[in-house]
Amino acid sequence: MYATNYARATSLADAAARIGAASDGKFLAGGQTLLATMKQRLAAPTDLVDVTRIPDLSGIKVTGDAVVIGAATRHYDVATSADVKAALPALASLAAGIGDPAVRHMGTIGGSVANNDPAADYPAAVLALGATIHTSKRKIAAADYFQGMFTTALEPDEIITAISFPIPAKAAYAKFPNPASRYALTGVFVAKMKDGSARVAVTGAGEGGVFRASALEQALSSNWSAAALAGASIPADGLLSDIHGTAEYRANLIVVMARRAVAAAG
Structure with missing residues (x-):
């Protein structure tokens, strides 16, 4: 792994500013994809900006017709949420099958969707349900978000804040x-x-x-x-x-x- 600078952002504005000041910065959530690629020397960002402690990026809420999950919410929390199990059990089941317990306790839904790994589980749910990706700048429909392997509609300083899943029959x-x-x-x-x-x-x-x-x-x-x-x-x-x-x-x-x-x- 190459040397890199690490910083923990305190707000969305702080995270965007730190990325803007870096020559090749990357946002860090659970790190389940990013850190693995760095260990394999397939990625060498100059700076890592940790967004997991930013207030209001974690949590789950169910409205009348949607399940809204904060981007920094862990897979384990989605898998064990009584609200998700009641409103959208397929999503809880999907989260329960991701990786192993260590991965589920560290990985985040926002990190998974932001990386758009071609073998990740969450993108299938996002696209099938026609979910909406909420970011620090806008709302993006699932159909417009995924743009190819490891490629999304996100801008370099744009951060996923939440994902809203319509509740199906x-x-x-x-x-x-x-x-x-x-x-x-x-x-x-x-x-x-x-x-x-x-x-x-x-x-x-x-x-x-x-x-x-x-x-x-x-x-x-x-x-x-x-x-x-x-x-x-x-x-x-x-x-x-x-x-x-x-x-x-x-x-x-x-x-x-x-x-x-x-x-x-x-």
Whole structure:
């Protein structure tokens, strides 16, 4: 790991100012992606600005039609929240399956979404539910936020403050995890929205990161059941192929995980 300067921000303005003054600064939340890449010498920021102690960046609240989670909220807190389990159990279940206990007690939802790791779990929920990313500057719709592998619509000095998830009629997440890292080799989040429409987002499989599976959405919109996906297929074009699985393997996993998720959603 390269030498770097560390500072703990006391406010959003302080964090933005520190990043602006750094030649190559990065915001630090749980550090589950950033610190790993630094250890591998794939990233060498001159400055790390810790945003986890900024007031009001942590916490969970449920309104009439949405679950709002502060960006610095830990995975463990999402997984064990009685409010999330009652209003959006699929999200609590997703959080409970991230990494191991050490990761869940350190990693944050904002850090996961900000990094947009192609195998992260939260981006699938954000995109499938059509969530809104609240930042220090604006609100960004999920459809506009994810712009490719490790790429988002965030500006260099922009900080995620919270994520607002619409509460669906039904939802579930199923993933095939890498046995070592617990990252999603392929993960699928399915949601039946209150207007009857079906939304399906896939993580861990796309060359460009998380994406919507329109063919599966069409099948489920007319018949919300695992049986509706029995003859479905996903083309391998544009899917990842590596030592863990070929593009064809992941294409099959997408359908399998989607069927499991729909069955779990009920």
